[in-house]
Amino acid sequence: MSVSTLAADQSVRAPLPVLGRDVTVPLVTGGEVTYAALDYAASAPALQRVWDDVAAYAPYYGSVHRGAGYLSQLSTDLFENARRTVAEFLGCREGDQVVFTRSTTDSLNLLARAVPADCRVFVFETEHHASLLPWPDPQVTYLNAPRTPEQAVSTLERALADRDPHGPALVCVTGASNVTGELWPVRELAAAAHAYGARIVLDAAQLAPHHPVSVTDLDVDWVAFSGHKLYAPFGSGVLAGRSDWLREAEPYLAGGGASRRVTRRTDGGVDVEWHDSAARHEAGSPNVIGAYSIASACRALTEAGFDTLVAREQHLIRTVRDGLAGVPEVKILSLFGDDAPRVGVISFVVEGWNSSHFAAALSAEYGIGVRDGLFCAHPLVRTLLGGDPQTQGECGAPEAAPGEKSLNAIRVSFGAGTPDEHVERFVTAVRELVRDGAKWQYRTEDGRCVPAV
Numbered sequence: 001m002s003v004s005t006l007a008a009d010q011s012v013r014a015p016l017p018v019l020g021r022d023v024t025v026p027l028v029t030g031g032e033v034t035y036a037a038l039d040y041a042a043s044a045p046a047l048q049r050v051w052d053d054v055a056a057y058a059p060y061y062g063s064v065h066r067g068a069g070y071l072s073q074l075s076t077d078l079f080e081n082a083r084r085t086v087a088e089f090l091g092c093r094e095g096d097q098v099v100f101t102r103s104t105t106d107s108l109n110l111l112a113r114a115v116p117a118d119c120r121v122f123v124f125e126t127e128h129h130a131s132l133l134p135w136p137d138p139q140v141t142y143l144n145a146p147r148t149p150e151q152a153v154s155t156l157e158r159a160l161a162d163r164d165p166h167g168p169a170l171v172c173v174t175g176a177s178n179v180t181g182e183l184w185p186v187r188e189l190a191a192a193a194h195a196y197g198a199r200i201v202l203d204a205a206q207l208a209p210h211h212p213v214s215v216t217d218l219d220v221d222w223v224a225f226s227g228h229k230l231y232a233p234f235g236s237g238v239l240a241g242r243s244d245w246l247r248e249a250e251p252y253l254a255g256g257g258a259s260r261r262v263t264r265r266t267d268g269g270v271d272v273e274w275h276d277s278a279a280r281h282e283a284g285s286p287n288v289i290g291a292y293s294i295a296s297a298c299r300a301l302t303e304a305g306f307d308t309l310v311a312r313e314q315h316l317i318r319t320v321r322d323g324l325a326g327v328p329e330v331k332i333l334s335l336f337g338d339d340a341p342r343v344g345v346i347s348f349v350v351e352g353w354n355s356s357h358f359a360a361a362l363s364a365e366y367g368i369g370v371r372d373g374l375f376c377a378h379p380l381v382r383t384l385l386g387g388d389p390q391t392q393g394e395c396g397a398p399e400a401a402p403g404e405k406s407l408n409a410i411r412v413s414f415g416a417g418t419p420d421e422h423v424e425r426f427v428t429a430v431r432e433l434v435r436d437g438a439k440w441q442y443r444t445e446d447g448r449c450v451p452a453v
Helices: 003-012 048-060 070-089 104-114 149-161 186-195 244-248 288-304 306-325 355-366 378-385 420-436
Strands: 024-026 032-034 097-101 120-124 140-143 169-174 199-203 222-226 237-241 259-264 270-274 330-332 345-350 371-373 409-413 442-445 448-451
Touching: 048 070, 048 288, 070 097, 070 237, 070 288, 097 104, 097 244, 097 288, 104 199, 104 222, 104 237, 104 244, 120 149, 140 149, 149 169, 149 186, 169 186, 186 199, 288 306, 306 330, 306 345, 306 420, 345 355, 345 378, 345 420, 355 371, 355 409, 355 420, 355 442, 355 448, 378 409
Parallel strands: 120 140, 120 169, 169 199, 199 222
Antiparallel strands: 024 032, 097 237, 222 237, 259 270, 330 345, 345 409, 371 409, 442 448
């Protein structure tokens, strides 16, 4: 290997600095260890760059849009520049709107409020609840889980062909599964939707932190994502895309900022003229720091280069998958098969273990944080597990409907801030737990598996 190749390889393997990388946690067996945060799919740690940018701005915090003072004007410029940064990050088209929200869930609920009353919505059962549940139930067609990307496209085409072609339609699809990490054929699904006169919204919550997302290149009508999965804290999100349905809908929230003019009528009532820009759905004082943190994360990821980030993440994925493949008791969950392209999200079950028990042991005995449960994607996990919902687990499955406590899995997820050591420690811990069992006793408390004191 040449010196230049080695240098390039080392740059690929260098994680981006994130908060919490040096935090130590106690082990139930004694001592402390550096915490291995492997639950990025739920919330990724904030990039150090994002935290530094927010800290630098914080002394200049001021109200936006209506303040005459210097700090208010500076904050307004920062807020609107953040909107432009996000639009550039997402490859938005001329005329698209970028609306700042609280999360992906909030973004998709906003869009659900904006769809025409006679709109038919098509959504796969494989979606996260954020994109599965917001739509008015009588208007939704739920599609069965496909087993190949090609089957996903053909399933959608058949469903669209059977609908009334004269009314509006919307397709909602994930970019990367929050359960399996598998990439969905977004561009092909968008082409199918448009061929049948439908629109499409992309849930990019798990895709945007790992791969470039371009509204233009993917030819989607809207995209939604969350800041807390994009290495930006503070409870912020984005809905970006076509403006017409958003401009014609009633404001998501009624209040200051969304209204352009309010007047009293002679009969004593009130007439309101609403903004037709993104402000229409951003009533109230906006989360300026949240918007700025998203923009900072967008800049940081763009500057790092997604080619480099993807190459490094694929190295981590291979480390985990190859390690788990060497443990016969482990079954990795997948819709599209082992060769499907994916991001750093892997769910699995371990023969002879309740998943909550296994996750608790990883935390208490190894200082590794993973997720266990149904991952807010209950229909998908049930489909992947294919188990008897009446079978009971022995320890600590999360609260669920009666008879479903065994239907849970373990999810490990990682990204741009994950050191190699964390995934290597995880693989070692899985092998040791399967081979030797837990070193500690565990009990169920408030629906969770915890170390017995």
